[in-house]
Amino acid sequence: TIILGIESSCDETGVGIVRLDRDGGVELLADEVASSVDQHVRFGGVVPEIASRAHLEAMVPTMRRAFEVAGLGLSDVDAITVTCGPGLSGALLVGVSAAKAYAMSLGVPLYGANHLAGHVAADTLDHGPLPSPCLALLVSGGHSQLLRVDDLSGKITEIGSTIDDAAGEAYDKVARVIGLPYPGGPPIDKAAQRGNPKAIAFPRGLTGPRDAKYDFSFSGLKTSVARWVEARERDGEEIPVDDVCASFQEAVADVLTAKAVRAATELGIGTMVISGGVAANSRLKVLAAERCAAAGIELRVPRPRLCTDNGAMMAALGAHLVAAGVQPSSLDLSANPALPVSTVSV
Numbered sequence: 364t365i366i367l368g369i370e371s372s373c374d375e376t377g378v379g380i381v382r383l384d385r386d387g388g389v390e391l392l393a394d395e396v397a398s399s400v401d402q403h404v405r406f407g408g409v410v411p412e413i414a415s416r417a418h419l420e421a422m423v424p425t426m427r428r429a430f431e432v433a434g435l436g437l438s439d440v441d442a443i444t445v446t447c448g449p450g451l452s453g454a455l456l457v458g459v460s461a462a463k464a465y466a467m468s469l470g471v472p473l474y475g476a477n478h479l480a481g482h483v484a485a486d487t488l489d490h491g492p493l494p495s496p497c498l499a500l501l502v503s504g505g506h507s508q509l510l511r512v513d514d515l516s517g518k519i520t521e522i523g524s525t526i527d528d529a530a531g532e533a534y535d536k537v538a539r540v541i542g543l544p545y546p547g548g549p550p551i552d553k554a555a556q557r558g559n560p561k562a563i564a565f566p567r568g569l570t571g572p573r574d575a576k577y578d579f580s581f582s583g584l585k586t587s588v589a590r591w592v593e594a595r596e597r598d599g600e601e602i603p604v605d606d607v608c609a610s611f612q613e614a615v616a617d618v619l620t621a622k623a624v625r626a627a628t629e630l631g632i633g634t635m636v637i638s639g640g641v642a643a644n645s646r647l648k649v650l651a652a653e654r655c656a657a658a659g660i661e662l663r664v665p666r667p668r669l670c671t672d673n674g675a676m677m678a679a680l681g682a683h684l685v686a687a688g689v690q691p692s693s694l695d696l697s698a699n700p701a702l703p704v705s706t707v708s709v
């Protein structure tokens with residue numbers, strides 16, 4: 364069974380193709396991504412109108428490349444999964460419209476599916492089926508959540524989330540403050556490897572005894588970094604960029620891993636998956652591995668390419684929906700920018 368996955372929720376146009384075997388195995392055949400990130404750099408963030416237009420231009424060429432890489436044709440497709448939310452409304456609509464057109468003309472079932480569940484599903488391409496239950500730490504540009512995943516095809520429960528900024532958003536804002544390019548994750552990660560993580564004691568949000576156990580807060584950290592940098596600039600001092608990055612990154616990784624391990628331990632869950640763009644972070648992975656090992660938790664993190672937005676993760680999620688016999692979506696499917704994570708497919 365060949366499943367096509369289409370992703371267009373933000374600034375990446377992604378097309379992925381997987382093969383679902385009779386025994387339930389899933390094989391990745393193509394994973395093509397066209398990003399409009401270069402067009403957003405000078406604005407310091409994604410501009411929705413530019414993203415939508417870029418999706419329109421990139422959709423068909425990206426589709427062609429994916430089929431070329433897979434060595435398949437459109438007529439080989441047995442089912443289509445498309446991100447229908449959450450994300451930018453206009454951007455989502457491009458993928459949803461394309462998917463509807465392909466599904467209609469090929470006469471195959473269409474699944475409108477959740478981008479966040481897709482981020483979690485990405486890991487199955489690297490490490491096989493997820494055990495049930497598992498704990499997912501979903502950390503991306505727009506979300507930071509702890510999820511209990513009982514079944515990737517339908518039962519996902521949010522047990523905690525950020526009360527303000529997402530982890531990736533904090534990276535992007537801090538990068539702007541210290542003059543690094545957008546998106547901030549990769550350049551901060553790189554600079555941090557040259558810096559001292561103990562140089563500056565930045566705050567760990569929501570870690571007090573009376574704070575919500577599984578929620579996150581990153582806006583205080585972001586403000587604290589900005590204040591620290593501004594104070595040095597006022598005094599005409601040079602900013603130790605590497606140390607600021609390392610110390611900021613340590614604060615983020617510390618809070619994320621501490622809360623995730625605590626949740627897994629308290630809920631008696633033996634496997635943790637970290638996914639979303641921030642899961643590509645080097646320090647987060649090392650610290651999570653250390654703390655999971657100490658707590659006897661199995662840790663799974665997909666390769667960096669599968670952590671950021673792509674179509675393969677939606678195809679992988681589609682394979683689970685098909686294998687589980689989930690009812691396909693109707694062809695009047697539309698985008699839902701605020702689709703909750705508990706709704707895996709519509």
Ligand code: ATP
Binds near residue numbers: 535549
């Ligand atoms: P969402 O999935 O919530 O809708 P999104 O799709 O925009 O948001 P992703 O593509 O999953 O987000 O992730 C992008 C985010 O990941 C950006 O904020 C970026 O800075 C961050 N990021 C990417 N690489 C790294 C890294 N190595 N370290 C930290 N953050 C990173």
Ligand code: MG
Binds near residue numbers: 373374375672
């Ligand atoms: Mg992106």
Ligand code: FE
Binds near residue numbers: 478482503639672
């Ligand atoms: Fe994403």
